[in-house]
Amino acid sequence: MHLIKNGADDLYSAVLHALPDAEREALGFPHPGQGSALKDRVRAQPLFPRTQVSQHLEQPVVALDFKSPMELTYGRVSYPLLGADAPDKSVSSIEALVHELYPSLNTLERARVMSSLPSTEVEAREVIAHRTREWHALRDDMELWTLNAPATNQRTGEMLSPNSIIARVQDRRAFSHELERAYRRQTAFDNHYADPARDGFELTLTRILIEDMPTINADFSHVTYLSLNGQGAITGINEFLQHFPGLRVLELRNFELDRLPDAVFTMQNLTELRLENSAITLTPESASGLAGLERLEYIDLDNNPLNITPDFSNMPNLNTVHLHNTELSVFPSTLLGLSELEIIDLSENLITHLPSELFEAPAYITSGLDLEDNPLSEDSLERVREYFAQTDIDMNIQLEDEDAIEQVVVSESEE
Incomplete structure (x- = not known):
């Protein structure tokens, strides 16, 4: 600033005045009054990409699921990109x-989106325009749903307190915000396969949903992981799920669905x-639909009155089965032919008879099987005792004479 006040016209002239003659001449400026030429030289240099500059600045990598504490409009986490990182409107x-x-x-993720668009510019523009209209409509729909949060208790019909109404609106607004972020691909990346062609985005909400879905x-x-928490009977869940056909993981907790x-x-x-x-x-129709989910690896239907034992025979990759307290009276024998099983929880059911095929199954099945608190018949219990004496696997069944059986096994081994 002192140099500008003492004759330099601007910052560029001031820089040339401040440089020693040798350094100024090495830059190609023999006279200190060539500030405008220096300015043109600087402007002609392209900006480096942020990723390249950040390597020299040692800036940490920003996580894909980073959430800005500034809460900028519509989920924006920063100012628009500048320089080489910004899309070149003149090019595309x-x-x-x-x-x-x-x-x-x-840049790479944008390129993937663009590669999925139609090849002609007119059709690509139509797709983007449709998605933009879809996003605007989504915002309007979610705002309407948020403002229409029920002011009465769904079970008693009584009016809620002002604080309870405010809490419901806040819960709905939080869900709306996450849903809009998920649509714009701003939520966490579901990197399960480590393959961008197969992986998508997550939508996870820990707040409790009640009454109705938007x-x-x-x-x-594009969302492959959906996790929601509910409370009581909630209408519209099937219609809502129809918009998520690409899910890899579906997790709904404490929804009173009545049926799948x-x-x-x-x-x-x-x-x-x-x-x-x-x-x-389960109904015969829904049990048949469940049996058709051939890619299932993990199923958890704990604490549901299923009534019908599911058919798992067409699920070769099934690894984990949770059917605790599901009112099953028939052992799911279709599990016995699967080769990837590690955990089978059938505890607290109504199973009385164990099939003979169970005692011929590989040890990896019986060792991962939990049959605790089932009203097994005496014949089945006797088979379990014999099996335990031979394999030391009790399938988590409490045997009254288990200690005696263990002593017999020890005695036989000593002989």
């Missing part, structure tokens, strides 16, 4: 539109199904 207006709709995606018309096929949502049966990529405490009773 399609890329600029993609960036506007999905501002959190990096009516939406947006496509969430039909939308689940169309999720052909589903590998994990967690629906504990959801008051689900």
